[in-house]
Amino acid sequence: MKTIKNIAVLTSGGDSPGMNAGIRAVVRTGIYNNLNVFGVLRGYDGLVKGEIIPMDAKSVANIIQRGGTILKTARSDEFRTYEGRKQAYENIQKLGIDALVVIGGDGTFTGASKFIEEFDIPIIGMPGTIDNDLAGTDFTIGYDTAINTVVDAVDKIRDTAESHDRVFIIEVMGRDSGLIALRSGISTGAEAVLIPELNVDYDAIMKRLDKSRKNKSSRIIIVAEGDKEGGEVVSDKIKENFPHYDVRLSILGHIQRGGRPSCMDRVLASRLGVASVEGLLEGRRGEMAGLICGQVHFTPFNKAIKHIDKINENLTRIVEILSL
Numbered sequence: 001m002k003t004i005k006n007i008a009v010l011t012s013g014g015d016s017p018g019m020n021a022g023i024r025a026v027v028r029t030g031i032y033n034n035l036n037v038f039g040v041l042r043g044y045d046g047l048v049k050g051e052i053i054p055m056d057a058k059s060v061a062n063i064i065q066r067g068g069t070i071l072k073t074a075r076s077d078e079f080r081t082y083e084g085r086k087q088a089y090e091n092i093q094k095l096g097i098d099a100l101v102v103i104g105g106d107g108t109f110t111g112a113s114k115f116i117e118e119f120d121i122p123i124i125g126m127p128g129t130i131d132n133d134l135a136g137t138d139f140t141i142g143y144d145t146a147i148n149t150v151v152d153a154v155d156k157i158r159d160t161a162e163s164h165d166r167v168f169i170i171e172v173m174g175r176d177s178g179l180i181a182l183r184s185g186i187s188t189g190a191e192a193v194l195i196p197e198l199n200v201d202y203d204a205i206m207k208r209l210d211k212s213r214k215n216k217s218s219r220i221i222i223v224a225e226g227d228k229e230g231g232e233v234v235s236d237k238i239k240e241n242f243p244h245y246d247v248r249l250s251i252l253g254h255i256q257r258g259g260r261p262s263c264m265d266r267v268l269a270s271r272l273g274v275a276s277v278e279g280l281l282e283g284r285r286g287e288m289a290g291l292i293c294g295q296v297h298f299t300p301f302n303k304a305i306k307h308i309d310k311i312n313e314n315l316t317r318i319v320e321i322l323s324l
Helices: 021-032 043-051 082-094 107-117 142-166 180-189 201-211 231-241 262-282 313-322
Strands: 007-012 036-040 052-055 099-104 123-127 167-170 192-194 219-224 244-251 287-292 297-302
Touching: 007 021, 007 043, 007 297, 021 036, 021 099, 021 262, 036 043, 036 099, 043 082, 043 107, 082 107, 082 201, 082 244, 099 107, 099 262, 107 123, 123 262, 142 167, 142 180, 142 219, 142 244, 142 262, 167 180, 180 313, 192 201, 201 231, 219 231, 231 244, 262 287, 262 297
Parallel strands: 007 036, 007 099, 099 123, 123 287, 167 219, 167 244, 192 219
Antiparallel strands: 036 052, 287 297
């Protein structure tokens, strides 16, 4: 096993709150272990184009509280090709980089797996995505902040809903996963939550709205963007069934990705950043560092990227029970 002296860190895919805390942890843990640390700008695209910079402790000062990623992120069509990956490998070879830490989601880990297979580079991944849809960790970096952003927004929307006796359909992020919608729905007292993992029973939703207390001054329905119908269709169907309701649609969009990371995300990213560097030094590769029941665990990339499509049925039951 080759001795690791130089490592690089990159962020890839969609940004998520806590990525900067993760970068900081990787850089400072590397320095603590007498490694030279580099940062790759714009993810795999920067790896292909050679946008690689040296980093020291000062490079990551005062970033733990910032959202987004100081290293930036981008999609890379070139890295999807063998020629692009070969160029990326040559670029890190020139700098003597022995290993990588990549922060991102399933696309990031898929690319890392290919890179390891072709060029035998040790890589450890950190789960950076607001969707919380990776296996091998209870929570992904950014998820806690995102759901708290949703909760804050829905609480404010409910103020308006109550003032005007309105029904609000609120569309949240989650193209393939409904976990943001489900948890935020429970914590905001939503009447219904629509997610891509479950078939929508519109008859049941309409009955619930019809049978709910008539003196309710507001009704909130949360829809994940990946739901088969989407917020606009749900809004139209409710208007059709209840023409006397004042129905409004609010799409929260990319506000969910930004903002200061929560304490939970800062600590999670810090723990996983330290674990990732130490994992590389222990000889690990092709694995994602995650947190399960409060303890760090490493999961092979091919298992981590399997989308979690089984929703905790107790959570969906809670929505129905508490929406009376």
